Amino acid sequence: MVLEQERVLACSALARAAGVGRGMRRGGVLMLLPEARLLERDPAREAEALDAVALAMLQYTPQVALAEEATLLMDVGASLRLFGGIRALCARVRASLDALGFTAALSCAPTARAAWLLARHGGQGRRQSGRHGGKNGGAQGGIHDDTSDRARDSAGSHAHGSGHGNANGSPHRNPPAGIRAARALRMASLERRLDRLPVALLPPARAYAAWFEGLGCERLGELRRLPRPGLQRRCGRELLDMLDAAYGLCPELFDWVAPPESFRARLELFDRIEGADLLLAGAHHLVLQLTGWLCARQLAVERITLLMEHERGRVAMPPTPLEVALAEPTWRDEHLVRLLRERLAKQELPAPVIGLALEALQVRAMAPPSESLFPEPGGTEEDRMRMLELLVARLGPENVLQALPQADYRPEVANEWVPVQQRVRPSERAARLPPVVASLPRPSWLLAKPIALLMRNHRPYYGSSLKVASTPERIEAGWWSDTQTRDYFIAEGQDHTLYWIYRERIIGSGVDAEPRWYLHGLFG
Amino acid sequence: MFIQYILPTMMNCASIPSIRPAPEALHPALWKASQLARGGARCIDTGHAPLTSQLPGGGWPVGTLVELLQQQAGIGEMRLLRPALQACAERRIVLLQPPHPPQALALAALGLPPSQLLWLKPERSADALWAAEQVLRSGSCGALLFWANHVRGESLRRLHLAAQHGETLFFMLRPLAAAQDASPAPLRLALRPAAGGLNIDFVKRRGPQRDAPLFLPLTPSLLQRHAFVDRPVLTPAAARGLQPQLVQ
Numbered sequence: 001m002v003l004e005q006e007r008v009l010a011c012s013a014l015a016r017a018a019g020v021g022r023g024m025r026r027g028g029v030l031m032l033l034p035e036a037r038l039l040e041r042d043p044a045r046e047a048e049a050l051d052a053v054a055l056a057m058l059q060y061t062p063q064v065a066l067a068e069e070a071t072l073l074m075d076v077g078a079s080l081r082l083f084g085g086i087r088a089l090c091a092r093v094r095a096s097l098d099a100l101g102f103t104a105a106l107s108c109a110p111t112a113r114a115a116w117l118l119a120r121h122g123g124q125g126r127r128q129s130g131r132h133g134g135k136n137g138g139a140q141g142g143i144h145d146d147t148s149d150r151a152r153d154s155a156g157s158h159a160h161g162s163g164h165g166n167a168n169g170s171p172h173r174n175p176p177a178g179i180r181a182a183r184a185l186r187m188a189s190l191e192r193r194l195d196r197l198p199v200a201l202l203p204p205a206r207a208y209a210a211w212f213e214g215l216g217c218e219r220l221g222e223l224r225r226l227p228r229p230g231l232q233r234r235c236g237r238e239l240l241d242m243l244d245a246a247y248g249l250c251p252e253l254f255d256w257v258a259p260p261e262s263f264r265a266r267l268e269l270f271d272r273i274e275g276a277d278l279l280l281a282g283a284h285h286l287v288l289q290l291t292g293w294l295c296a297r298q299l300a301v302e303r304i305t306l307l308m309e310h311e312r313g314r315v316a317m318p319p320t321p322l323e324v325a326l327a328e329p330t331w332r333d334e335h336l337v338r339l340l341r342e343r344l345a346k347q348e349l350p351a352p353v354i355g356l357a358l359e360a361l362q363v364r365a366m367a368p369p370s371e372s373l374f375p376e377p378g379g380t381e382e383d384r385m386r387m388l389e390l391l392v393a394r395l396g397p398e399n400v401l402q403a404l405p406q407a408d409y410r411p412e413v414a415n416e417w418v419p420v421q422q423r424v425r426p427s428e429r430a431a432r433l434p435p436v437v438a439s440l441p442r443p444s445w446l447l448a449k450p451i452a453l454l455m456r457n458h459r460p461y462y463g464s465s466l467k468v469a470s471t472p473e474r475i476e477a478g479w480w481s482d483t484q485t486r487d488y489f490i491a492e493g494q495d496h497t498l499y500w501i502y503r504e505r506i507i508g509s510g511v512d513a514e515p516r517w518y519l520h521g522l523f524g
Numbered sequence: 525m526f527i528q529y530i531l532p533t534m535m536n537c538a539s540i541p542s543i544r545p546a547p548e549a550l551h552p553a554l555w556k557a558s559q560l561a562r563g564g565a566r567c568i569d570t571g572h573a574p575l576t577s578q579l580p581g582g583g584w585p586v587g588t589l590v591e592l593l594q595q596q597a598g599i600g601e602m603r604l605l606r607p608a609l610q611a612c613a614e615r616r617i618v619l620l621q622p623p624h625p626p627q628a629l630a631l632a633a634l635g636l637p638p639s640q641l642l643w644l645k646p647e648r649s650a651d652a653l654w655a656a657e658q659v660l661r662s663g664s665c666g667a668l669l670f671w672a673n674h675v676r677g678e679s680l681r682r683l684h685l686a687a688q689h690g691e692t693l694f695f696m697l698r699p700l701a702a703a704q705d706a707s708p709a710p711l712r713l714a715l716r717p718a719a720g721g722l723n724i725d726f727v728k729r730r731g732p733q734r735d736a737p738l739f740l741p742l743t744p745s746l747l748q749r750h751a752f753v754d755r756p757v758l759t760p761a762a763a764r765g766l767q768p769q770l771v772q
Contacts, residue, residue: 384616387662391644391655399645403628403638415627417643429639438633444602445624497599497717522598522624 571607
């Protein structure tokens with residue numbers, strides 16, 4: 001649970017079941033739950049968490065602003081079409097927040113202040129009902145779009161990283177808490193909704209809460225009916241401005257979040273982690289921030305490094321780097337997460353990990369996707385590259401090979417395979433090929449190591465006695481490196497299988513007069 | 525799935541005169557047990573006329589698990605698949621876990637461009653199955669040839685499902701002993717070497733049971749020998765005709 005000034009600010013569901021409530025003192029908590037983990041609220045980490053969410057949200061709109069009381073405002077007016085409508089966008093934002101490990105109250109309204117109010121109301125409703133979950137950094141938010149004709153800057157949605165929590169800074173996954181997105185898309189419905197909200201939601205009105213109560217003015221609708229000059233004299237200009245902004249009567253100005261020049265995000269884990277595959281959730285958290293940064297700066301990433309920080313102190317170790325290079329630059333998170341999953345599954349950790357950091361080492365300008373009218377059946381070149389990258393990530397670069405044959409008479413030398421990530425120009429590949437590929441009989445399968453054949457009745461024997469069925473092909477080459485002097489034959493076994501066998505011509509010493517036969521290939 | 529249409533008994537036939545159409549005329553997914561299935565998945569021509577006439581759909585089905593069972597590698601399986609692989613060579617051809625290193629020049633001589641070949645050498649069989657599934661799901665490869673010795677039934681089913689996801693030509697090359705085991709593959713052929721070609725046994729196909737192996741001469745014949753005159757001329761099974769053994 002999280003304490004602020006020695007009083008409980010937030011606690012987990014388990015603690016609530018044990019009878020811990022908000023505002024309880026430390027001593028009381030320890031009496032109920034002696035083994036409880038008490039954490040001090042840490043405003044710096046809260047701000048960090050909110051920044052992380054803001055960065056991740058940049059993938060949905062370039063206009064994200066931090067607002068008071070841990071709220072994010074996003075102007076999504078221009079993003080609706082791209083993401084397929086407000087519902088789809090809300091679902092995606094919610095999924096991203098879930099992946100980041102935060103809970104949020106989302107709301108949408110045609111004005112930013114209204115969205116803020118709705119989101120705060122949603123979050124507070126949760127709080128009053130006492131169902132809000134623990135020390136996780138909650139986020140309430142509102143998406144607010146400008147579908148009404150009252151078109152000013154269609155200010156944003158806000159995700160509101162709650163006032164409590166996140167003191168331990170750990171992304172804490174909890175099931176979606178079912179905070180319903182309050183959506184008001186038309187001005188008329190928004191006004192109806194706003195009129196029902198309590199007055200105390202507006203920060204400037206909180207100081208005068210007792211006075212409003214005395215007046216019997218509890219809702220915003222009632223507040224609006226009060227005479228404006230008197231209200232301004234008593235409560236100040238600020239309250240009226242905020243009210244007007246919520247109802248769309250005066251313009252709002254925002255300080256949009258500017259993405260940093262270079263990307264580096266850090267995450268402190270909530271525990272010492274020993275299995276590399278368990279780090280994926282944390283890595284996903286960082287990748288989401290990277291996605292937001294890339295979208296905001298219109299960049300695609302080519303190379304990223306995930307640094308796994310180990311414990312400091314006596315056994316201090318440098319962080320273990322995990323570098324992921326991409327053949328095709330990307331700015332989406334799915335592919336990066338899939339690659340990281342395969343790489344992390346293979347990674348061996350020398351020591352427990354306490355922190356993660358992600359850096360974008362190499363970026364380039366985002367290339368717009370080229371859409372063709374008729375999609376190719378085999379997918380795009382990027383799809384192919386992604387598949388290869390995924391295979392390389394799991395199998396290792398030395399196990400995913402492309403053919404680069406060269407014109408050489410020695411079969412082993414001619415049959416060269418190189419890692420698929422090595423770039424080979426088509427002209428270079430063509431230049432290495434012999435002029436007529438079909439000129440020589442070559443087997444489809446070349447044994448990695450020739451098998452020395454037994455001799456029976458002066459005939460080579462492999463499963464059955466082999467009958468030579470072709471004229472010899474004499475290969476005598478390679479005096480500059482490894483000499484081969486062999487006579488190759490196609491031989492036929494009794495079951496009509498064809499084998500590629502050879503006879504070694506120069507035998508080490510003169511005493512060994514018997515010719516030696518080897519099996520070297522199979523005709524597939 | 526496929527419904528096997530049961531022929532009405534003679535009595536019913538007598539009571540309902542010949543207004544009832546033949547079952548195969550009703551729907552492309554219906555066929556009689558004596559006929560080859562038709563109207564299934566898209567097929568790629570095998571390039572061997574005698575074989576094509578024996579396969580349901582008239583070729584290698586795309587997006588389906590096809591099993592080729594053979595005693596050992598190197599009996600002519602690549603020459604058998606050559607026309608089909610050539611047909612889909614504008615996309616990559618993946619050789620997954622071949623028993624021996626493939627020789628790119630020989631494959632180039634078979635008409636498979638070396639730039640399109642991809643050789644995967646997974647270290648564990650779990651990795652091989654994973655890689656096969658990734659290749660099939662991505663759908664960006666023309667053909668996948670997967671050599672596997674021991675595969676469990678559920679893995680086969682999983683791969684078959686993954687294959688249906690895309691339009692990749694998918695062959696699994698398995699040992700001959702696997703013919704005894706059940707498999708979800710709708711087409712299973714056993715290959716045995718023969719003089720100048722291959723003997724093909726139809727272990728399983730959507731069509732009538734065929735006991736006699738099909739001899740298929742392979743080109744290019746590596747040994748320039750006499751033509752295959754001593755072979756009986758094969759009459760291809762008529763796609764709609766009733767097999768005599770079923771009639772009696």
